[in-house]
Amino acid sequence: xxxxxxxxxxxxxxxxxxxxxxxxxxxxxxxxxxxxxxxxxxxxxxxxxxxxxxxxxxxxxxxxxxxxxxxxxxxxxxxxxxxxxxxxxxxxxxxxxxxxxxxxxxxxxxxxxxxxxxxxxxxxxxxxxxxxxxxxxxxxxxxxxxxxxxxxxxxxxxxxxxxxxxxxxxxxxxxxxxxxxxxxxxxxxxxxxxxxxxxxxxxxxxxxxxxxxxxxxxxxxxxxxxxxxxxxxxxxxxxxxxxxxxxxxxxxxxxxxxxxxxxxx
Numbered sequence: 001x002x003x004x005x006x007x008x009x010x011x012x013x014x015x016x017x018x019x020x021x022x023x024x025x026x027x028x029x030x031x032x033x034x035x036x037x038x039x040x041x042x043x044x045x046x047x048x049x050x051x052x053x054x055x056x057x058x059x060x061x062x063x064x065x066x067x068x069x070x071x072x073x074x075x076x077x078x079x080x081x082x083x084x085x086x087x088x089x090x091x092x093x094x095x096x097x098x099x100x101x102x103x104x105x106x107x108x109x110x111x112x113x114x115x116x117x118x119x120x121x122x123x124x125x126x127x128x129x130x131x132x133x134x135x136x137x138x139x140x141x142x143x144x145x146x147x148x149x150x151x152x153x154x155x156x157x158x159x160x161x162x163x164x165x166x167x168x169x170x171x172x173x174x175x176x177x178x179x180x181x182x183x184x185x186x187x188x189x190x191x192x193x194x195x196x197x198x199x200x201x202x203x204x205x206x207x208x209x210x211x212x213x214x215x216x217x218x219x220x221x222x223x224x225x226x227x228x229x230x231x232x233x234x235x236x237x238x239x240x241x242x243x244x245x246x247x248x249x250x251x252x253x254x255x256x257x258x259x260x261x262x263x264x265x
Contacts, residue, residue: 016047016201017081017092017169019068024077025226026063036226037063041077043220043229047168050195050202052212054255055222061205064227065171068203069095081169091119094167098174100158102146109133109142112160132160135194152183156190163198170195172204176211188214192239209255213248214241221258231258 026038037060045051053061066072067079070089079086081093094115102111113129116122122129133139136156146154155175162170176184176191192215195202206212212219213235221231233255237247 015166015168016049016199017045018047018083019045019169019201019203020078020080020083021064021068022078022080024064024067024074024079026060026067026072026075027226038067038074039226039228041227041229043232045201045203045218047201048199049218050192050204050216052204052206052216052219053222054206054209054212054219054259055227056224056259057207059222059225060227061222062173065095065173065203065205068169069093069171071095091115091165092167093169093171094162094165095171095173096158096162096175098177100146100154102154102157102161104146107143107145108138108149108157111146111157112164114161115165128164128166129160132164135163135197136160136190150183151179152187155179155187159191159194163194166198167200170200170202172202174205174207177207184211189240191215196239209252209259210243210248213251213255214243219251219255221255231255 021041021043024038024041025036027034027036029035041064053064055061067074068086070086070093073087103114109129112132113122116125116128130139133142136159138153138156138160141149141153146157149157158175176187179187188211204212204216217235219233219235220229221233222228223230233251235251237245241248
């Protein structure tokens with residue numbers, strides 16, 4: 001695996017969005033009938049916070065991410081970024097999905113440059129691509145094609161593609177879910193490093209309780225669909241965190257209890 005670049009090696013703009021989710025409910029229409037997905041979601045993320053969403057499969061976590069990204073509009077309620085209503089996608093809010101979705105015919109450098117190219121900014125901001133690749137430790141793989149990368153390296157490239165736009169809000173939909181267990185553990189630490197270096201606000205969906213507690217400053221535990229917030233847990237532990245820390249173990253038990261899984265722990 002490629003080691004991440006030290007925190008002080010690459011200049012990246014430090015900034016974060018204030019995210020406000022105010023009374024958001026949402027439903028889909030299935031065979032002419034409403035299917036409730038979210039029920040009165042309320043929370044505020046301060047600039048630079050890392051918020052993780054945990055909940056049962058199908059409870060509406062990814063739907064909430066789509067609403068925050070501006071890919072859909074809530075049935076009820078408001079979502080604001082820096083006090084402005086979110087009504088459409090914006091380069092300041094970037095989504096990183098579970099699959100890296102790299103273009104197989106483009107090399108790593110060209111994949112990372114896609115966003116800037118689409119916005120007509122590549123000529124004046126080429127340095128951003130090089131900086132993003134250095135930040136994720138892929139500067140020596142700029143000319144490699146996606147099929148030549150390991151799973152972890154491909155996900156690093158996807159993160160670089162997001163970071164090149166200097167987002168103030170990074171929206172992460174299980175970005176490590178397809179990685180093997182050892183690579184996933186390494187990437188968790190690297191994701192924390194990227195967040196600390198760049199200063200963005202982050203919203204992460206994961207099914208891994210330990211991952212959420214290891215990475216995030218706050219964990220929102222959601223109920224079954226239609227999702228409500230059952231608990232807002234602040235993880236008041238300094239970084240770097242250690243997986244054997246008894247305080248993390250206690251928090252893990254609390255979250256599993258909220259999810260109804262403590263009997264198996």
